[in-house]
Amino acid sequence: MNGQFQIAIHILTLLDQAKGELLSSEYIAGSININPVLVRKEIRNLRNYGLITSKEGKAGGYALGLPAKKILFSDVYKAVEHHPALGQAKNKPNPQCPVGRQINQHLNDLADEVDISIINKLNTITLADFSQKFY
Amino acid sequence: MNGQFQIAIHILTLLDQAKGELLSSEYIAGSININPVLVRKEIRNLRNYGLITSKEGKAGGYALGLPAKKILFSDVYKAVEHHPALGQAKNKPNPQCPVGRQINQHLNDLADEVDISIINKLNTITLADFSQKFY
DNA sequence: TCATCTGTAATTAAAAATGTTACAGTACAA
DNA sequence: TTGTACTGTAACATTTTTAATTACAGATGA
Numbered sequence: 024m025n026g027q028f029q030i031a032i033h034i035l036t037l038l039d040q041a042k043g044e045l046l047s048s049e050y051i052a053g054s055i056n057i058n059p060v061l062v063r064k065e066i067r068n069l070r071n072y073g074l075i076t077s078k079e080g081k082a083g084g085y086a087l088g089l090p091a092k093k094i095l096f097s098d099v100y101k102a103v104e105h106h107p108a109l110g111q112a113k114n115k116p117n118p119q120c121p122v123g124r125q126i127n128q129h130l131n132d133l134a135d136e137v138d139i140s141i142i143n144k145l146n147t148i149t150l151a152d153f154s155q156k157f158y
Numbered sequence: 159m160n161g162q163f164q165i166a167i168h169i170l171t172l173l174d175q176a177k178g179e180l181l182s183s184e185y186i187a188g189s190i191n192i193n194p195v196l197v198r199k200e201i202r203n204l205r206n207y208g209l210i211t212s213k214e215g216k217a218g219g220y221a222l223g224l225p226a227k228k229i230l231f232s233d234v235y236k237a238v239e240h241h242p243a244l245g246q247a248k249n250k251p252n253p254q255c256p257v258g259r260q261i262n263q264h265l266n267d268l269a270d271e272v273d274i275s276i277i278n279k280l281n282t283i284t285l286a287d288f289s290q291k292f293y
Numbered sequence: 294t295c296a297t298c299t300g301t302a303a304t305t306a307a308a309a310a311t312g313t314t315a316c317a318g319t320a321c322a323a
Numbered sequence: 324t325t326g327t328a329c330t331g332t333a334a335c336a337t338t339t340t341t342a343a344t345t346a347c348a349g350a351t352g353a
Contacts, residue, residue: 025341029247029265036257047298054255058343063300080351081297096268108243108276112164120189122171122292129291130164133231133283140279141243144272156264157257160310182329193312198331215320216328 027103030055030065032153035099038075039091039154045084065103072102091154097145107134108141162238165190165200167288170209170234174226174289180219200238207237226289232280242269243276 033055037046048066052059066085069075076088087094112130116123168190172181183201187194201220204210211223222229247265251258 026245026248028244029249032265033251033257033261036261040257054252054258056250056252077299079299082352083298109163110161113161114164115191116168117189117191122168122175123189125292126168126171129288130167137276137279140275141272144275153264157260212330214330217321218329
């Protein structure tokens with residue numbers, strides 16, 4: 024996995040702490056210490072899932088799309104574009120070999136199962152829980 | 159994560175199916191369709207954890223270090239060099255920001271928790287279970 | 294109508310993963 | 324005792340992925 028999940032959580036935490044005041048991509052990027060365009064890209068994703076709202080134009084910016092208590096970390100995990108945690112099978116094994124012929128299917132099934140157990144875990148954590156740690 | 163876990167599982171499955179007969183890195187690489195050196199590198203790892211034994215010299219090769227029933231996928235997961243599934247916090251957030259100052263600690267704690275739930279899941283799967291799918 | 298934002302595409306740069314080459318060392322067998 | 328077929332490992336090159344940058348159109352409010 025890449026750093027998108029961390030960035031998403033960072034953004035959401037900042038927005039929760041802002042208590043409805045709009046934050047700009049530049050401000051957010053300054054806290055994470057990355058490029059503002061990456062913030063906007065990640066927010067595009069999260070907005071597609073209703074987790075963030077945005078306002079264009081002068082004095083525009085971002086706010087949470089839902090109360091922090093209603094935002095499950097599993098929602099964030101699903102929203103972020105990611106590969107399964109175990110990694111997608113990307114080798115092209117030898118189809119002449121009985122193992123090679125089938126293994127990608129079985130590996131992907133396994134990865135799916137693992138992903139489900141991650142989601143079950145993240146179902147138990149809300150943004151409010153996480154954000155609360157910063158007080 | 160990278161493809162090492164998949165490679166490790168592929169290797170172990172082949173070795174189980176070989177029923178003790180030694181397989182060469184070239185044969186294994188031919189099934190996975192990767193470079194034999196990568197196979198040897200990954201096996202070095204697995205051997206350090208006792209999951210594989212090797213024999214040098216002519217007619218050398220590799221075999222399982224334990225019965226397939228005794229090899230848990232969680233052991234493989236731990237043996238493979240990997241980042242936590244959620245990804246390690248690698249940004250360098252702004253220490254002037256109350257969120258930035260603490261977030262890496264909290265993100266890493268979260269990643270650890272998730273990793274534990276992955277391991278719990280993988281504890282329930284043995285190499286024998288997986289290998290059985292290929293008959 | 295200017296200033297300050299978002300939205301997004303296109304490009305470049307940096308980092309990570311994978312592949313390749315090369316060769317020393319080991320073991321067996323003729 | 325020498326050739327052959329392996330492993331073990333380092334060094335390097337290539338490819339792929341990720342992140343950063345640049346650029347600019349469009350929205351909004353003062």
